[in-house]
Amino acid sequence: MWLPFLGLLLGLSLGLLTDMQIPAVYENYLSIAVLAALDTLFGGIRAHLQQVYDDKVFISGFFFNIILAAGLAFLGVHLGVDLYLAAIFAFGVRLFQNIAVIRRILITKWEERHIKKDENTV
Amino acid sequence: MKKPLHLKSGKFKRKQLIILIVCIATGFMIGYSFKLTQNQQKATDPYWNQEDSYREELIEQQERNKELAEEYYSLQNKMREYEKTFAENEEEYEHLIEEAERLRLVLGYLPAQGEGIRVTLKDNEYNPNSTNPNDYIVHEFHVLSVINELKISGAEAISINGHRLKSNSYIRCNGPVITVDGKQYPAPFVIEAVGNSETLVSSLKITGGVFDQLLNDRIVVTLEERNLINMPTINDEIVS
Numbered sequence: 001m002w003l004p005f006l007g008l009l010l011g012l013s014l015g016l017l018t019d020m021q022i023p024a025v026y027e028n029y030l031s032i033a034v035l036a037a038l039d040t041l042f043g044g045i046r047a048h049l050q051q052v053y054d055d056k057v058f059i060s061g062f063f064f065n066i067i068l069a070a071g072l073a074f075l076g077v078h079l080g081v082d083l084y085l086a087a088i089f090a091f092g093v094r095l096f097q098n099i100a101v102i103r104r105i106l107i108t109k110w111e112e113r114h115i116k117k118d119e120n121t122v
Numbered sequence: 123m124k125k126p127l128h129l130k131s132g133k134f135k136r137k138q139l140i141i142l143i144v145c146i147a148t149g150f151m152i153g154y155s156f157k158l159t160q161n162q163q164k165a166t167d168p169y170w171n172q173e174d175s176y177r178e179e180l181i182e183q184q185e186r187n188k189e190l191a192e193e194y195y196s197l198q199n200k201m202r203e204y205e206k207t208f209a210e211n212e213e214e215y216e217h218l219i220e221e222a223e224r225l226r227l228v229l230g231y232l233p234a235q236g237e238g239i240r241v242t243l244k245d246n247e248y249n250p251n252s253t254n255p256n257d258y259i260v261h262e263f264h265v266l267s268v269i270n271e272l273k274i275s276g277a278e279a280i281s282i283n284g285h286r287l288k289s290n291s292y293i294r295c296n297g298p299v300i301t302v303d304g305k306q307y308p309a310p311f312v313i314e315a316v317g318n319s320e321t322l323v324s325s326l327k328i329t330g331g332v333f334d335q336l337l338n339d340r341i342v343v344t345l346e347e348r349n350l351i352n353m354p355t356i357n358d359e360i361v362s
Contacts, residue, residue: 011149037148
């Protein structure tokens with residue numbers, strides 16, 4: 001259970017320590033990629049809680065979402081249409097939905113456990 | 123030992139590995155974009171610094187402007203002072219100009235005009251008793267003495283028979299005539315002088331003076347005071 005957090009921390013420190021410079025034009029892509037990654041992460045957590053988790057779906061979704069979001073942003077920049085807004089919107093909505101679902105599941109679990117506890121005590 | 127473990131919990135390990143990779147990737151992206159944003163803020167800082175430096179430069183320039191303006195005012199004041207002293211000097215200049223005018227008059231560069239006297243020296247009438255005609259004709263030294271006396275008594279301009287005398291004029295005896303600056307003039311000699319006629323007359327008529335001397339030499343002298351005597355400049359004579 002602590003492994004994901006460890007990975008997250010490792011990644012964070014790696015990112016903070018990296019002294020790589022990228023052109024300012026690509027910063028938009030990075031922010032969208034971050035959003036896509038977060039969306040996939042929370043989607044994975046939700047799937048895990050709903051017992052529908054699949055490795056392939058998770059890993060392919062992670063990379064495919066990032067690439068798709070970056071490509072959309074790239075296309076938007078070259079077409080003069082702010083297409084990255086579509087990606088931000090889609091991922092943002094899904095992020096909230098996923099988090100809401102996770103919350104409900106956790107609440108249900110907690111209640112179930114509480115009820116069990118009550119039954120045991122009674 | 124490793125292999126069996128891997129085989130035994132292969133599915134679990136793979137799942138964990140994938141989650142680890144994804145978490146690392148996400149964390150890296152988040153961290154990197156966080157750092158990037160910070161860098162961006164730093165990157166905007168130079169603009170601020172630049173603006174600051176420009177502002178400081180502007181202030182410096184304004185201060186310099188102020189200094190220069192003060193200098194300008196002080197210089198202007200100085201100039202006004204100079205002008206004042208110049209105005210004072212101008213009066214002196216006027217005096218100098220008057221002086222120069224007077225000196226020019228004396229030198230004969232200006233036509234003289236004003237009250238003065240006219241002295242006429244004439245040869246005496248032929249005297250048969252006298253054997254020497256020199257005894258009764260006008261000599262150049264008579265003319266000279268008259269002129270010297272006039273000059274001493276402050277005559278501004280003197281002319282002989284209409285010839286204005288310069289400061290370096292010469293009078294020479296040349297037989298029956300006298301030569302003044304290379305021109306010959308016969309008797310009678312009309313000496314005109316511009317100046318205070320009273321002074322001139324009294325100086326000529328002083329006892330034992332020029333007048334007496336002339337009379338003693340039996341020369342016919344007439345002296346008349348005139349209110350207005352016009353005298354040409356020496357330049358006129360040079361031209362003519």
